[in-house]
Amino acid sequence: MKQSKFSEEQIISILREAVKGEQTITAICRAHSISENTFYKWRQKYGGLEVADAKRLRELERENARLKRLLAESAIEIDAMKEVLAKKW
Secondary structure (H helix, E strand, O other), X not given: OOOOOOOHXXXXXXXXXXXXXXXXXXXXXXXXXXXXXXXXXXXXXXXXXXXXXXXXXXXXXXXXXXXXXXXXXXXXXXXXHHHHHHOOO
C-alpha cells in the first residue's frame, strides 16, 4: 500500500481546520493539495481522534497484523504435520 505523505498528526490538524468551519472543505483540500475523497476517508478513519489515539490505533494495527501472520504460520505448520502423520510408513 502506498505510504501517505501526511503523518497522523498532520491529518488530524487538517481535520480540525474543517471542524472550526472557517474555510470550506474544498478550500482546505485545495490548500493542502488533497482530494475531497481523501479528506472524507481521513474523516471516517480519524474523525474525533486525538494524536495519542491515532498513535495507539497504529500500534494496534501493527500488532494485529503480526498476530494474523503468526496464526497463518501456525496453521501452515499444523497442516504440514497432518500431512506427515497421514502418510503410511
